[in-house]
Amino acid sequence: MNKRITVAEFKDKVHAELNVNITKSQVYKTFMKAKILIHGSYKDQYNRLWDYCDELMKANPGSTALKRGFKSGCRKIIGVDGCHLRGPHPGVLLTGVGINSNDYVYPVAYAVVEAEKKRSWKWFIEFLKYNLSINDQRNWRFISDKQKGLGSAIQKVIPDVEHRQCIECLRDYDVAAWKWLNDNSSPYHWPRSYFRVAAKCGILLNNLCESFNSVIMDAREKPILGMLETIRIYLMERFRTKREWIKKMSDKICPKIQKKLEKAKTEVAANIARWSEQDKFEVTHMYRGQELESLVHHYYSRDSYLKAYEPAIVSLSGQNVWVQSDKDPILSSLKLKLPGRPKKVRREEPRPNSKGATKLSKSGLIRMTYKKCNQKGNIVRKCPLLVPPNEFGASSNKRPPPSNSNKCSKCKALGHNKRTCPQNLVTRENATCELPPKPGDKAQAAIDEQEVIDL
Structure with a gap:
């Protein structure tokens, strides 16, 4: 297709x-x-999930390939994140991703849950704690975005681990936001100066999970079994490729780390020279004559890389030979309909401008200025200069009359004509007080006047 x-x-x-x-x-x-x-059908594949699990555990006892490789050759740092599934049945794929010896992603675990909430995160963190044997919690690092319920779940299940939160460099973009972050969050979550050194990693961004989620984007559109099989096959081929690649390398340090080391050598190439006498100098190297390769931690070595990818993910048999499980089938998650009308346009939050951009984003950052009064936040309907206040002191919500509306020929004002002019209304009220007498009234008045004279 x-x-x-x-x-x-x-x-x-x-x-x-x-x-x-x-x-x-x-x-x-x-x-x-x-x-x-x-x-295959989205709904029918949920009925065979238990069959798939039994076949997976049969081919890979304990399903330990990922965790055995991670515990043998990777640093004790894990990035956790969640991504939504694309299909008629909603769900969230929770992922835990580590870093290998060459500073690339190393998937550790993934699970499908109904929604990204505190209960789901608590179950996933407990799963990682049990399978990875996170007992010495102070030597472990978790990095994540600010997902709902994740921080409290980590604090409850593994309270002594170092929890880093992914942020961008806010100080260069918005000093006020950086100050707010300092005042309203713990500095142990994001500044490198507060990080523990046992993990040998100063990463601040949660790009680990984002990179893995982008790779499996096509898999998230498939039904549940198709998605799980696509991810498993991808990991199986990735492990084999990485294992064959590192066997061809002869260096003690991984290639990417070696490039960083060579760059560091160039930066500290300025040796310290001390003048002894005439043409004699004493030159001291920054690393005291030792080979820099001997100072590199074993986490970045070729042997650690090979240990991480040495376990192999065994292939599975086809669905036609799977043993049918006697457990109750797993029901697909229901699609929740939120109250109210669904939003068609995503409301963007204020964010700092990206590096190298030539225009400033207007979303949440700029308040528009009305050109008539030069005041920010005003609009035509609520401008106090154009709309006079009512009897209660509040501005009316009526729109001011447009420039091409009716113009009174008597008072030269806009919004009415001569017939409805306020001045006419005042003249009429005054005239009502002194109405001229009717013709019949004049005769009656003359008779009354004659009677007075006769008297």
């Missing part, structure tokens, strides 16, 4: 080959049927 083909391209292809016009809904249904034929 070609994933890159668009709906319009598929419609054109059907029209060209079959001379038939189809609708968009028919294209989407065709795509869904093709996925089911290739990968």
Whole structure:
């Protein structure tokens, strides 16, 4: 199935080959049927999860390839993160990723849960603690983003580990944000000066899990069994490739670490020369004449790299030979419908401008200025200069009259005409107080006046 083909391209292809016009809904249904034929039904694969687990444990007893390699040749630092699955059944894939001797990612564990919440994170952290034997907690490091419930789960399950939180360099972008972070969080989570040195790693960003999540992006679109099998096959081939690659290397230190070492040699190449007499000098090397390779920790050695990838992930048999389990089938997670109307546009949070960008992002950072009053935050409907306050002292919500509205010919004001002019209303009120007498009233007044004279 070609994933890159668009709906319009598929419609054109059907029209060209079959001379038939189809609708968009028919294209989407065709795509869904093709996925089911290739990968299987999403719902039916949940019924065979126990069969898959039994076959996996049978081929790989204890399922220990990843954890045995991690405990033998990797540093005690793990990045944890979660990514959402793409399909009709929602779910989150939790991942734990370490670092190998060549400073590349080393997947340790992954699990599928219903949602990214405190209960799920607590179960996953307990799983890592048990399988990786995290007993000396002060020598272990966990790095993560600020996921909901993860910090409290780590604090409850493994309270003595060093928990680093992923941040970008805020001080160069926003001093106020950096000051707020200092005042509202513990410095043990993010500054390198507070990190413990046992892990031999000063990483601050959680790029470990993000790199692994980007690799398995296509797998997350498949049904549950297809996704797990795609990840397993990827890890099986990766371990074999890395194992064969390191066997061809003859250096004691891994290549990437050797490049960093050579760069460090260049930076400290300035030796200290002390003048003894005339043409005699005493030159002292920064590393006191020792070979720098002998000072490199064994975490970065070739032997540690080989130990990490020495365990092999054994292949599995096909689904047609799996033994059917007698356990109750696992139900697929339900799709929760949140109250209210769904949001179509993602609301972006204020963030610092990226490096090298030429324009400043307006999302949450800039308050617009209204050109009529030159005040920030005002709009046409609520500008106090254009909309007079009502009798309670608050500005009216009515929009000011546009420039092309009716113009009174009497008072020259906008928004009304001569018939509805306020001045006319005042004149009418005054005229009402002194109304002219009617014709009948004049005769009656003359008679009354004559009677007064006779009297």
